[in-house]
Amino acid sequence: MEDPSPFDAQSLLVESETLDAFLAELAAEAKRRMPGANGCGVTLERDGRPYTVASAGSSAPPLDEMQYTIDDGPCLEALRHDKEVYVTDMAEETRWMPYPPFAVDRGTRSSLSLPLKERHGMAGALNLYAERPGAFAEADKERLRLIAAQASGALVLAVRIADAQQSAADLQATLRSRTVIDQAMGVIMGQQRCGADDAFAFLRAASQNRNIKLRDLCVQLIQNVTGEPPQEGAFQPRK
Template structure:
């Protein structure tokens, strides 16, 4: 999605299409859109990173340039800049390369080294244990004025809602895929047990134990043993059918 006109990001219901095949893909799409949107807001080119921290605390940083990505990663792990602050959920902070606030220690120098002169970090409010920060960088000083910052905050609200939705869709798809795999596995196992019950005149429990014993001896999953056995039969492995509800 490219931003070809100014958008009022304060309008309720506005969302970004950042659905992707993975969480990383959604974060990358958001970083690209943020670059376009905030560049329009500021009237000057900016670069963006989206730092996403998963519930298990593993981080991923999506960026529009290598310099922006490296700086946000350093900031996150060093805890000395707007990215780390935003990941902690704290308010937006604007930094320039001439910042005299000693709390930031070497950050202004790191900002200059990366080719930037100003930066702003915004927390993205997510759900289900996820944390995220949108960090924006400019090669010019004082780009993020109070007016630009206010509109950037409005955009960040849209970005957060869009990312929450994208993560929910991704989780739903993963859950659906896991369910389908489980049902397919159960179909093969149940069919193989039925064959063994007929061949050995035994119960389902006894047939299942035969598959379990074969799997332990062959260092295979029970599903692999079942499918291997069924593949030698005339009908092969039965297909699993899923019915879509209206």
Template sequence: MTGSTNRDLAQRMAELARAVASPRSVDDVLSDVTREVLELIPGTDAACILFVGKAGRFESVAGTSELPNELDRLQMKFNEGPCLEAALEETIVRCDDFAADPRWPRYSAAAAELGVRSGLSFKLYTSSQTAGALNLFAVKPNAFSAADENIGAVLAAHAAAAILASRHHEQLQSALSTRDRIGQAKGIIMERYNVDDVAAFDMLRRLSQDSNTKLTDIAARVIDTRGT
């Protein structure tokens, strides 16, 4: 990469890092990543992020147009393609010409028919629940270089960081919400039945066990009885 390209990349990475640290939604951050791909890797005509879940469920997000979403649907239909391979197996998957690539015969033929000739995919992460990949597409063959792979790998790392940060935030918010609901329910029981907080929590726990209902659901029901 040239000095100018390095400076541009460093500046964009700093901007994306600030975006990851901000309270913006993960969808917004991922859209920033795919937009940056178009600017930092000029050969890219479209980009998106593919999530693959259990039982073959998939979600194509942050697409810069409808084209990458259609390409992801084709991969899930044929159960083959560079994006799936990157999400589930390889770290980086590059195709210089779908019209001549034998690795994914049905998908490659369909992609070429849509006018897409090159692809470049980067693994974001793989967990027990979900796998993900950042995917770039171009209408020209041989559109991507080794330097493009380096830039894309950095962008994929930032996308992965955004996803993990968002999930941590969601888990924290869920835990705080659960604690708040249980605390409210305990307070209602303490006031209504003149018991201390230990006894109130034990009552909630027993109701949960006896009815085979989540503790948070029992707490919500108790809160709903206020004023009745």
């Protein structure tokens, strides 16, 4: 069966609002373009720990998790050794025990795993599972190779975008906290007739003595003085 349109990972990334959405669409597209597959999982590994970050179909999650549990299997071999791993028939497979009989018990007889190239401390694999032996022909393998090659580059970009979004969120939280502290410092400067450095030192000492976070102490102080919660400014990125 011919693909309705060429796979375009960059367009898929642009159309996805989050990293999770991109990975979910990647798994769904890979499964859709492999007629013999009944499940697809996307595995990423960071700091030596693999995770199924997205899946399509019900077969992938338990098969992936079993491999993580025994720390072995076609998915992890593809990921860690940067090579394609095709299992023609799980019923005849002798590697990665006890994974093959586990897969057979759950109705999976063949699988195809391709690495997502390791970059910036991250490695991954795209895993397809099928109910019948020898489900993936050479044309299917070539199709998945093209998908994995495109997905590798798009995935690195997606992770960078997600990291940047998290950094922006962290910056907003920091600036909101800073605004509250500045308001509390203003209160102390007025009450104690002192400078900014002395006001901050006063608040920090009170925070340590009461074993309470500085920001929480400042919120309490402002509410006690004004009867209202502090006005928290927010960082707005440029459009």
